[in-house]
Amino acid sequence: MIFNSLEFAIFLPVIFILYWYVFNKNLKHQNLLILASSYLFYGWWDWRFLSLIIFSTVADYLIGLALIKKENQNTRKVLLWTSILVNLGFLGFFKYYNFFLDNFVSAFTFFGSELNANSLNIILPVGISFYTFQTLSYSIDVYKRKLEPEQDFVAFAAFVSFFPQLVAGPIERATNLLPQFPVKRKFNYNKAVDGLRQILWGLFKKVVIADNCAEFANMIFNGSENYSGSMLVLGALFFTFQIYGDFSGYSDIAIGTARLFGFNLKRNFAYPYFSRDIAEFWRRWHISLSTWFRDYLYIPLGGSRGGTSMKIRNTFIIFIVSGFWHGANWTFIVWGALNAIYFLPLLLTNNNRNNLEVVAKGKMLPSVKELISMLTTFLLTVLAWIFFRAENLTHALTYISDIFSSSLFTMPEFDRYFGFKVVLIFVLLTFFLIIEWMGRENEYAIEGLKVKMNKRVYRWSFYLIIWSFIFIFSGNEQEFIYFQF
Known part of the structure; x- marks a missing residue:
């Protein structure tokens, strides 16, 4: 189901009427309606992929609850890395398996060796790059104690699968969107x-x-x-x-x-x-992804606080990873690297905040x-x-x-x-x-x-x-x- 379709033109007003005129007296019922509507919206493409988003939701919900109960730092790190590996594991398999396999085979061929490996006919689940990063933000923020874990599973699942932004963003932070689900909502005409x-x-x-x-x-x-x-x-x-x-x-x-x-x-x-300038462009383009990489990758790597070599390294990492996030093709990696080259002169001359x-x-x-x-x-x-x-x-x-x-x-x-x-x-x-x-x-x-x-x-x-x-x-x-x- 896409926004510019007849199906969505019917779907949206029906859910709107049910939400405000049938389930408006009970917050839990409203959240349950959002969850059911989101799964219907997502399953419209291929209902089989609902299992992925449900598994990711359950895993991060349980990990979030476990993180708040554990005080041992090593245990908490294991829980965090479990969330990271589960989410990025799904993303890596469905999005990048054939890319890495094909390039691995090509590398062997280049050095004169033959390697037989068959690519898989993998269908990329719609929106997996978006909801993966959304749930990761939750696990990381709970681990850093920036956010209390959500106790209500329906509210958490509705946050992960919220249909308006599920398949192509914005990539919401748990600190912004999740707290809105447990709060009673009143219809505001304006x-x-x-x-x-x-x-x-x-x-x-x-x-x-x-x-x-x-x-x-x-x-x-x-x-x-x-x-x-x-x-x-x-x-x-x-x-x-x-x-x-x-x-x-x-x-x-x-x-x-x-x-x-x-x-x-x-x-x-x-x-x-x-x-x-290019720095301004990246503050204005796909803001939710740019700030996600800034907060969860660029700053942990040291950001621009180190010497010149660290600034250059971190800039290329952030742009190349951002390019690779878009797809399993060298064109996206070069696109990211080219933007890093555009950005570097501004960073090195301290003009990137103009x-x-x-x-x-x-x-x-x-x-x-x-x-x-x-x-x-x-x-x-x-x-x-x-x-x-x-x-x-x-x-x-x-x-x-x-x-x-x-x-x-x-x-x-x-x-x-x-x-x-x-x-x-x-x-x-x-x-x-x-x-x-x-x-x-x-x-x-x-x-x-x-x-x-x-x-x-x-x-x-x-x-x-x-x-x-x-x-x-x-x-x-x-x-x-x-x-x-």
Whole structure:
């Protein structure tokens, strides 16, 4: 079940009505409804994978209870490492088994030895990278005594499997989301309306921006050898907006949906393409993952407190692991390493904490310096996304090489139909970027619409335009990119 599907359009209002009008008098019943709904939502893809999330839930629940009872530090470490090995063991097998096997065989072949090993036809469970990290945060925080273990199994299981953010985030911390389950929730009209508004903008990002860009990004990347350099540039640009519209759109829908049920999820995107340097970009892109690696990997490794060599080592570790988290392919590792190279000059010159506030705050337009910085950062990001999207390293390097050929300066060639669609997409992207720019000081782009459009007729006219766009482009239903991670 995906957010932009008819099934979800039926599922959400039914659960909403049951939650607030049938089970509203009993908190435990509400949590049980969330748990059952989440398992239904997740099992819609493949009910067999419910066993994995249930096993992980039971294991971490029991480990959490055991951690608080044990005072012996060695015993507590064993319990923590049991949680880590169980969770990462599942993730490693389903996501990385064939990757490591294939590279192991290739290494033997390179040195002149033949090794016969068969790959397995493994299906990657949807969302395993997300809920694995979510449960790990719980075990680690209980171990560090930052969090009391949850005694109520239903509340804990609902936290692990909370359907709005289960399959593609945001990756919630136990310290933020878990304490919201044992607390009585009352319906808040303004909060619900705000949630619907964010869902609307998320659907626009996904259906109108991401899915339209995907049509041409897929066409150009899948047949890149047949296109000119200028067309390849267009393909990279389309993918750049596809992945942002797709992933941030999912996060907006997830956060908005959670608000409908009285929950607050962490922000996951903060207008990353308006960043003035790569450090700012990574503070604004997939925030829940970036901060997870910062708190649970980068800081324990020493962060930036050591000498130059330690700073360089830790920076490469954090970015390469982040790249590898996305998938079992060398393209993701190179993508992570490339971002580390982008980031290092800022870190080594102590400029990685510049630009903490949104660009041109309180102003209509950025300065010339800010505009140049934004464009430079954006172009570096576009280049890195080529590795992320390519099928393999050879494809990525060939793609980049073909961009910087003499055909870069030729006009892109489309037939009349595709030419019209490309123009339409650029019109939609222009509209989208204007709205994002105007709303960049808000949590999401149209959050402050009530202030900017104080007359209801203007606001509802704008909502109608957005709904019309969504309705017109809703026929091409596509899964979210991050479902594969």
